[in-house]
Amino acid sequence: MRARNLGLVLGEVAGGGPLTRAALAELTGLTKTTVSSLVADLLAAGLVAESPAVRAGERGRPGTEVRLSGGRVAALGLEVNVGSLTACVVDLTRVVRARRTVRADNRSREPGRVLAALDRLAGEVLAEAPSLRIAGTVLAVPGTVGDGLIHHAPHLGWRDVAVSALPSGRPVAVENEANLAALGELEFGDAPRDFLYVSGEIGIGAGIVRDGGLLRGATGLAGELGHVVVAEGGPACRCGSRGCLEVYAGQDALPSPEALAAGGPEAAAACERAGRALGLALTSAVNVLDPGTIVLGGCYVPLFPWLAPPVAAVLADRLGALRPAPPALVPAATGPDAAVLGAAARVLRRVLADPAAQW
Structure with a gap:
């Protein structure tokens, strides 16, 4: 019960803070004494901090407001892409504290060598934020993933690669790049709580967000739009x-x-062909998923002014008889960092949902 209440209080602070203890008691339905005890635990864990005293009204003693703290707990997000490696440290307030990308041709490169290079890069970004404790590490890869196994990453040439830790021993969870890019756009971009994210790279993936959560499918392989x-x-x-x-x-x-x-x-002709093909595939996706917004990410962001018109034309032509208007079509706000930010966001979401695990 205490673990649940810690998550309840921290969730309110994350979603609507800063908040006084009195406001937290009202929002959570817990007693003021219970809230004060829970806040004390969260303060000790470095998950929240107190702001200077504020006066809520004309009477009574001034209260203090509780807000998320970015001073102690953070997440490590990693990404292996076909042509690069990226690592970033993001604190609990979603501030990027350190980030590095190195160019690397990872196509058909032995997985152990790629992970060793990524491990070294992770060490470099962690050295830039020595005061932060990393609550977890998530790795984004361009392939199908499940239960710590990269089933198939065709553009890397990887098949059935098990990844549970980096060579240094740091535990790591693995997730599909497009899913994490969708989560990154949700947490750091301008996307609504229901949208379809399309990740344009050498391959094409999609992340499906419904009511603020990812839809992965029965086997975790939903979103293979490129095929x-x-x-x-x-x-x-x-x-x-x-x-x-x-x-x-x-x-x-x-x-x-x-x-x-x-x-x-x-x-212009190549972009027109690509846009019409993308619009055709998205027509089927819209008919199945009914998203209100389609977010084009990855390499589609700089091409959006030229690519969006043929995509929109196909959607309007093929969906016009079925719905009042096709979904809104927008470029991703997070640009090339969507997946690595989403990797960090997955860790931070877990911390906010279960702060008791930080002890």
């Missing part, structure tokens, strides 16, 4: 099928923003 077939009998895909979306709208099929800005007809 929706958009052209029966089309070119071969790395997955072994043909005509998959990522062949038409993955990063390798897209022109650069510079080429599009220069107005070249070949670049």
